[in-house]
Amino acid sequence: MEIGFIGLGNMGAPMAANLAAAGHNVRGFDTIADAPEGVTRASSAAEAAKGADVVITMLPNGAILRSVATEVIPAMAQGAVFVDCSTVEVDAAREVAKQAEAEGLGWLDAPVSGGVGGAAGGTLTFMVGGSETAFETVQPLFEIMGQKAVLCGPAGNGQAAKICNNMILGVTMIATCEAFAMADKLGLSRQAMFDVVSTSSGYSWTMNAYCPAPGVGPQSPADNGYKPGFAAELMVKDLGLAQAAAEAADADTPMGAAALALYRQFVEDEDGRGQDFSAMLPRFESRGRSG
Ligand code: NAD
Secondary structure (H helix, E strand, O other), X not given: OEEEEEOOOOOHHHHHHHHHHOOOEEEEEOOOOOXXXXXXXXXXXXXXXXXXXXXXXXXXXXXXXXXXXXXXXXXXXOOOEEEEOOOOOHHHHXXXXXXHHHOOOEEEEOOEEOHHHHHHHOOEEEEEEEOHHHHHHHHHHHHHHEEEEEEOOOOOHHHHHHHHHHHHHHHHHHHHHHHHHHHHHOOOOHHHHHHHHOOOOOOOHHHHOOOOOOOOOOOOHHHHOOOOOOEHHHHHHHHHHHHHHHHHHOOOOHHHHHHHHHHHHHHHOOOOOXXXXXXXXXXXXXXXXXX
């Protein structure tokens, strides 16, 4: 396929490189980053999109997606599919979908889970909103970049699934970290905590697959000085999107709101920026009940 790929950052570059390595013709554009191996650099987003069967965007936020979309949609060929893999507001996805469909294009919002490791290894999970026809067209590309793609319903539903998942992730990571820090103070070893919880009803992805305690459980950012991984500021972004969506939908989400407040404090007022989101454990460890 002819593929335009816009946004060649930490996630986009390895995703584009995997598509090129699988034999697709990929033209990439980024305002700053260089094109990875196998990807031809275009001089603008519109040039990357021109003549492509599929245009993929992997951008920082919804405002940038909206601005890139105004450039890219007019340049795309009729019947081509616009796939946004960024994490953005549900509303932004639905609005850009409308614009794309009004111009005779297919649309999928397809945010991912799996992080930079999943992008490099081609093992991402795609949560997809849009039409079945567009999904079938893009499925072979999802299979190269990831291990699973789930069609969650019409445009915007991929983003809805992503923020619900990440709201669970943020809340669960905090619960796991505060329990580890409390266990320390109760004289329980971290290994014993892991051995019990990872096989008991407190188990979770954050405990079993991404354990925030160094030297315990599988390799994780905790074993690498809490270098991200998934940075705490990205968790603030996703929890913020979740709260905005909850407000718009009148959903009661007290745990999600508490997780956002804690991660925001960690990033803005403490030393969380640039650390993995599992660095909540040393944060709790250094505190008592009154701060
Ligand atoms: P990043 O900042 O590394 O990459 C974004 C890229 O977009 C940058 O290279 C930037 O130069 C480029 N860009 C910005 N404006 C542009 C424009 N107008 N035209 C072209 N390029 C432009 O971010 P990332 O970590 O690759 O994340 C990308 C998206 O994926 C975000 O929405 C993020 O929330 C989501 N995400 C990230 C992770 C992760 O672990 N990093 C995991 C899941 C989802």
